[in-house]
Amino acid sequence: MKGLLIVDVQNDFCPGGALAVPRGDMVVPVINSLMSRFNVIVASKDWHPANSVHFQKWPPHCVQETRGAGFHPELRSEKIEQEFLKGTRDKDDGYSAFEATNLDLELYLKEKGVTEIFVTGLATDYCVKASALDAAARGFKVFVVRDAVAAVNVDPADGDRALTEMVKAGVTIVTSVDV
């Protein structure tokens, strides 16, 4: 079974948002176009309390229940069968979708028989990377869809470095036409 993991395609990570990823919204039509190819579609949300140690590293973003924490309006979110909320506690960065606190993502996917995970969303150099590395460490066959992710690029090379690190951990990089 193939699972599509959509990481943090939230308003605050898109242009105009509190922690905008350059061209973050460009992933949305690509992700929408992939959905029909998957048995299981899940998404993570960065879901922070208003006060968090995380906001000593980052401008406040994706605060629980705010508009910035909502999915990008053009994401076909009705196709998402389950959301996984992470970074939910005040001392918790929660970069990886596998750190979700509302439900256990690994158990959820394994109970559905998912063996291959295709990772998409934001941002390549933080939450996509952490989620892909955790998925590989948990025994899934992991793919990152290159044109369905975008990087923060605090340093302009961060996105490419993150992809290299993922490949070293056994992750396969594909483009959406290969899915």
Ligand code: VGL
């Ligand atoms: C993220 C920085 C801070 C991400 C979340 O979703 O990649 N990056 N919080």
Ligand code: ZN
């Ligand atoms: Zn965050």
